[in-house]
Amino acid sequence: MEHEECRHLLGELSEYIDGTLEAKLCAEIERHLLECERCRVVVDTLHKTVYLVQSTASEVQVPQEVRQRLFKRLDLDDFVQK
Amino acid sequence: MVEEKRDAMFSLEALKGGNRSEFARLVEANYQLIYRLAFKILGNQQDAEDALQETFIKAFRYLKDFDGRSSISTWLYRIATNEALMILRKHKVDMVSVDEPLAEGEEEKEPLQIVDWCCMPEEELMSSEAKQTLDRAIERLPVSLRLVFVLRDIQGLSTRETGEVLDLSDTAVKTRLSRARLRLREDLSGYFGDRMIALQGKV
Ligand SMILES: [Zn+2]
Numbered sequence: 001m002e003h004e005e006c007r008h009l010l011g012e013l014s015e016y017i018d019g020t021l022e023a024k025l026c027a028e029i030e031r032h033l034l035e036c037e038r039c040r041v042v043v044d045t046l047h048k049t050v051y052l053v054q055s056t057a058s059e060v061q062v063p064q065e066v067r068q069r070l071f072k073r074l075d076l077d078d079f080v081q082k
Numbered sequence: 083m084v085e086e087k088r089d090a091m092f093s094l095e096a097l098k099g100g101n102r103s104e105f106a107r108l109v110e111a112n113y114q115l116i117y118r119l120a121f122k123i124l125g126n127q128q129d130a131e132d133a134l135q136e137t138f139i140k141a142f143r144y145l146k147d148f149d150g151r152s153s154i155s156t157w158l159y160r161i162a163t164n165e166a167l168m169i170l171r172k173h174k175v176d177m178v179s180v181d182e183p184l185a186e187g188e189e190e191k192e193p194l195q196i197v198d199w200c201c202m203p204e205e206e207l208m209s210s211e212a213k214q215t216l217d218r219a220i221e222r223l224p225v226s227l228r229l230v231f232v233l234r235d236i237q238g239l240s241t242r243e244t245g246e247v248l249d250l251s252d253t254a255v256k257t258r259l260s261r262a263r264l265r266l267r268e269d270l271s272g273y274f275g276d277r278m279i280a281l282q283g284k285v
Contacts, residue, residue, distance in 0.1 A: 011190055014260035041198045042267070048200045048207070049267040050235060056213055057236040060118045066131050070113060071106070073135045074142065079106030 005032055006039050017047045098146050109138055112155060116162045122232045123166040125221045133169055137162040152246050159247045188224050190261055195271030199278055206277060219269035223262050230255055231262035
């Protein structure tokens, strides 16, 4: 029975951590979290997962040569700011 | 809206008229975003660069048809996403349909890894090995989940904007984002669970 509720709420957890879930479902989740250790761990680690993704996302740097080749390919060499 | 502010920096008239210096400004302002998108979808630099170049070649060719219903950056994202998909098809990546409804292999999976690794030290959570684990987990996502995930959580687009880029309903965007995140959580939990045991062994 308890397990069934976990499954029922699983699909809502993503929106729950974004804070965009409707109030009624939020309350339902929070009530469930009080008595379900398992889902508490899932929520916390899901939250942390999203945090890690978002804080490492901006680390992709475009290599300087990629930018230069792009402007060359587009015939925009004249406009490359050095 | 950030995107609209970005658009306001450009003269649509000049762009549609083929003004090269205005186009150069558009490229300058967006190439990093497009490269990052392509890189995260495709997983390697060479493919990302190809997608980047093709995106702006097509953008220049079709700008005259741009109707202004979406923002220019959303429009660029659409082109870039299609280019990335074409490259994946060329590599014969097992293509699930990107359209609704959800295809096989994208279903919600029950969480199996129940380890609370949240309190691990920051240098563990942000180690290069942890980042590689995350990158590999992203690459393992089915394409349709990966696209939504990259646009929402890496590029930071809203649900609506993501739906515009991929022609999906809000509900489909939310469902796919949820499934993608749960899968990444599962993979990270496997990795960090092992790390916790390894670290405890040292004490
Ligand atoms: Zn539960």
